[in-house]
Amino acid sequence: xxxxxxxxxxxxxxxxxxxxxxxxxxxxxxxxxxxxxxxxxxxxxxxxxxxxxxxxxxxxxxxxxxxxxxxxxxxxxxxxxxxxxxxxxxxxxxxxxxxxxxxxxxx
Amino acid sequence: xxxxxxxxxxxxxxxxxxxxxxxxxxxxxxxxxxxxxxxxxxxxxxxxxxxxxxxxxxxxxxxxxxxxxxxxxxxxxxxxxxxxxxxxxxxxxxxxxxxxxxxxxxxxxxxxxxx
Numbered sequence: 001x002x003x004x005x006x007x008x009x010x011x012x013x014x015x016x017x018x019x020x021x022x023x024x025x026x027x028x029x030x031x032x033x034x035x036x037x038x039x040x041x042x043x044x045x046x047x048x049x050x051x052x053x054x055x056x057x058x059x060x061x062x063x064x065x066x067x068x069x070x071x072x073x074x075x076x077x078x079x080x081x082x083x084x085x086x087x088x089x090x091x092x093x094x095x096x097x098x099x100x101x102x103x104x105x106x107x
Numbered sequence: 108x109x110x111x112x113x114x115x116x117x118x119x120x121x122x123x124x125x126x127x128x129x130x131x132x133x134x135x136x137x138x139x140x141x142x143x144x145x146x147x148x149x150x151x152x153x154x155x156x157x158x159x160x161x162x163x164x165x166x167x168x169x170x171x172x173x174x175x176x177x178x179x180x181x182x183x184x185x186x187x188x189x190x191x192x193x194x195x196x197x198x199x200x201x202x203x204x205x206x207x208x209x210x211x212x213x214x215x216x217x218x219x220x221x222x
Contacts, residue, residue, distance in 0.1 A: 001169070034210065036152075043202055043212040044152065055210070087152050091206050094157040094166040096142060101151040 002026050002090050006099025012107040019075040021102045023088035028068045032092035035064055035073045038101075039084045047086075048073065078104070109133045109211045111203050116216030123193050123220070129186040129203030129213055137181035139208050143188045145199035146215075155201070156188065171197075193220045 003026040013019050023033065031051035036044035046055045048064035051071055061076040075082055083106055088099040115127040127143070143155040156177040157166045165177050176189040186203050200215040 034206070038152075043214055046210040049210060085151075089152075089154075089206070094140060094142075094159070094164070095168075096154045096157060096206055098144075098152045098154060 001095045002029060002092065002097055004088055004090055004097050004099040006088055006102055008102060009100060010103045010105060012105045013078050014107045015078055015080060017078045017107075019078050019082075019104060021073045021086055021088075023066075023071045023073070023099050025069045025071075025090055025092075029090045029092035031067050032090055033064070033066070033071050034089045034091060035062075036087045036089065037082075037084045038087065044087065075104075109209075111205070111211055111213035113201065113203050113213045113216040116201065116218045118219045118221065119193055120222050121194060121220055124189070124191040125193065125218060127188040127190070127201055127203075127216060127218070129188075131184045131186065131203075134205075134209075134211075136179075136184040139205045141177075141179060141186045142204050142206055143177060143186075144202045144204055144212075145197075145218075146202070147196070147199040150199075153199075158186070190218070193218075195220050 005024045007022050033051045035048040038044045047058050047062050052064045063074045085101050085103045087101050110132045112130045119125050142157040145155050158177045162179045174192045178187045198220045200217050202215045204212040
C-alpha cells in the first residue's frame with residue numbers, strides 16, 4: 001500500500017499568515033491527491049483534487065501543488081474559519097490512504 | 108443534491124458483528140466506486156475499504172482484512188459494510204464516500220465496540 005506522510009502534525013499560526021502543509025507519498029501517485037478540511041464533529045470537506053484543482057465553492061486562498069511524491073497545500077492568508085485539521089489523501093489506487101493530519105491552531 | 112446516508116451503527120460487544128448501510132441518492136450510484144472511511148475518537152481519517160463499480164473488486168486496509176466485507180446493491184443504490192470479530196480499536200465514526208469521479212461524503216455513523 002502507498003503510505004502518505006504529512007507534516008507538520010500541528011501548526012500554530014495567526015490570522016493573515018501564509019501557511020504551507022506538506023504531504024509525501026511512498027511511491028509516485030502522479031497527481032492523484034486530494035486535500036480535505038475537517039472541523040470537529042463534521043465530515044471532511046474537499047478543498048483540492050488532482051493535486052491542484054480547486055473544488056467549486058472553496059475560497060481562492062487555498063491552493064495545491066505537486067506531482068509524483070511531493071505535494072503542498074498553501075493557504076495564502078489564514079482566516080478565522082480556516083482553523084481546522086487538514087488531511088491529504090492519495091487515490092492513485094483503490095487503496096486510498098490518508099496522511100496523519102495537520103491541526104492548524106491559533107497562535 | 109447528492110446524498111449519502113449511513114445507518115446501522117451502535118454499541119456492540121467485542122467479538123460481535125454489525126452491518127452498516129449507506130443509501131445513495133441523486134447520482135448514478137452504479138457508475139462509481141464507493142468507499143468506507145473511519146475515524147476513531149480524537150484520531151485521524153483511516154481508509155477502510157473500497158468496492159468497484161460492479162462489486163466484483165473489493166479492497167481492504169490490513170487492519171480489517173478478513174473481518175470486514177464490503178458490498179453493494181446497485182438496484183437499491185446501497186453500499187454495505189459487514190463487520191465481524193469486532194475489536195475495541197474498531198470503535199469509530201464510519202463514513203461512506205465516493206472519491207473517484209466526484210467527491211461526496213455521508214454524515215457518518217458511530218460504531219462503539221465495548222463490553
